[in-house]
Amino acid sequence: MDDIRFAVLGTGGIGRRTLEVATHRDGLTPVAACDRNGVAIDHDGLDVDELLDATEGNIASGPSDERDVAPDGGAAAGGVKQHGEQAGIVASDQGRETETPIDDVIAEADEIDAVLMALPNLEHDFIPRVAQRFADADYEAVLIDVLKRSRVIGMLEDREQRLVDAGITFVCGAGATPGLLTGAAALAAQSFVEIESVDIWWGVGLKSGYEDNRGTVREDIAHLDGYDIESAREMSEAEIEALIDEHDGRLEFDDMEHADDVLLERAGVCDAEDVTVGGILDVRQDEKPTTTTVSVTGRTFDGETGTNTFQLDDATSMEANVNGPAIGYLKAAVLRNRAGDYGVYGPAELMPTF
Numbered sequence: 001m002d003d004i005r006f007a008v009l010g011t012g013g014i015g016r017r018t019l020e021v022a023t024h025r026d027g028l029t030p031v032a033a034c035d036r037n038g039v040a041i042d043h044d045g046l047d048v049d050e051l052l053d054a055t056e057g058n059i060a061s062g063p064s065d066e067r068d069v070a071p072d073g074g075a076a077a078g079g080v081k082q083h084g085e086q087a088g089i090v091a092s093d094q095g096r097e098t099e100t101p102i103d104d105v106i107a108e109a110d111e112i113d114a115v116l117m118a119l120p121n122l123e124h125d126f127i128p129r130v131a132q133r134f135a136d137a138d139y140e141a142v143l144i145d146v147l148k149r150s151r152v153i154g155m156l157e158d159r160e161q162r163l164v165d166a167g168i169t170f171v172c173g174a175g176a177t178p179g180l181l182t183g184a185a186a187l188a189a190q191s192f193v194e195i196e197s198v199d200i201w202w203g204v205g206l207k208s209g210y211e212d213n214r215g216t217v218r219e220d221i222a223h224l225d226g227y228d229i230e231s232a233r234e235m236s237e238a239e240i241e242a243l244i245d246e247h248d249g250r251l252e253f254d255d256m257e258h259a260d261d262v263l264l265e266r267a268g269v270c271d272a273e274d275v276t277v278g279g280i281l282d283v284r285q286d287e288k289p290t291t292t293t294v295s296v297t298g299r300t301f302d303g304e305t306g307t308n309t310f311q312l313d314d315a316t317s318m319e320a321n322v323n324g325p326a327i328g329y330l331k332a333a334v335l336r337n338r339a340g341d342y343g344v345y346g347p348a349e350l351m352p353t354f
């Protein structure tokens, strides 16, 4: 495959690791990265090591704000919690401060083959609206996200014709769950002619990565009983710490709104209601508190009922299982885009490329 020039929107816990994982994969040149405060662009290729060193322990994290989403100057919805104007990419020699980081990347989009959106999703229409802005700028290449929420997929489908008209190939929910595990479920389903259930059960240990992954932890809290997207967005860091203390560092989630359900339905594998997603997050130990397992139960053509399972090795980190697939799906999407195949795809509809 020819060299792929790619950008990462959001250099938090996930986006930083996207850049790092990409250095281990062939044919990828990172040419742009941005966070809420700044942007770094170099069409000859960013110096990933320098950028990672500069942002180590210094992520411009927190919920998304709207300041460069609403060109009309629309106010941010709810309180915006920032970690200082100098946090994140502006601390890198390659970075510069900007009020319009995403627009600055869009302005260079003619020379970019793929854009990976590692942005927060606490305002769940944030990523669809960013996609729309690329389409409105007549970007003709690949967009990919690692979002989690089921409801966002419909928002992307609503914009599908606009994306096709622009010439965009969009892969949504292309991280771990949804993402790798959704794709694994679609493969595991092939033994059967009818699927009864898909159960996804994940385990993540984050002790050494907790500081880097506060954005993801905040979003996960929104899935707990008694919390929702709005309340999780408004929580202070101290409130999050207190909640984690109450649970001794271990949060268990049942029946999460994860887009694996609608993405498997899109791919024709089963009904969304037959899919359940849950898991355990432990922010005080690196070991996974439980083994990530996908169980697909179905009926075979000759009348047997069985369960195919797919497990991740406990040694593989969340960051490895999100970013490896995201890059694999990004590469697959570039091949599709170059073949003139545009539109919205989920991770159960195409095979990631290594």
Ligand SMILES: NC(=O)c1ccc[n+]([C@@H]2O[C@H](COP(=O)([O-])OP(=O)(O)OC[C@H]3O[C@@H](n4cnc5c(N)ncnc54)[C@H](O)[C@@H]3O)[C@@H](O)[C@H]2O)c1
Residues within 6 Å of the ligand: 009, 010, 011, 012, 013, 014, 015, 034, 035, 036, 037, 059, 060, 061, 062, 063, 064, 065, 066, 067, 068, 069, 088, 101, 102, 118, 119, 120, 121, 122, 146, 147, 148, 173, 174, 175, 176, 177, 178, 179, 212, 213, 214, 215, 216, 217, 219, 322
């Ligand atoms: N599918 C999966 O398996 C999976 C797993 C983990 C995380 N995720 C998703 O990955 C996403 C990123 O998570 P994270 O932990 O890296 O979050 P984070 O908070 O650490 O990072 C978010 C980044 O986005 C930037 N950002 C916020 N608003 C912005 C704006 N208006 N313009 C430009 N940049 C902006 C921030 O500065 C930061 O760099 C989340 O949506 C999370 O749900 C998915």
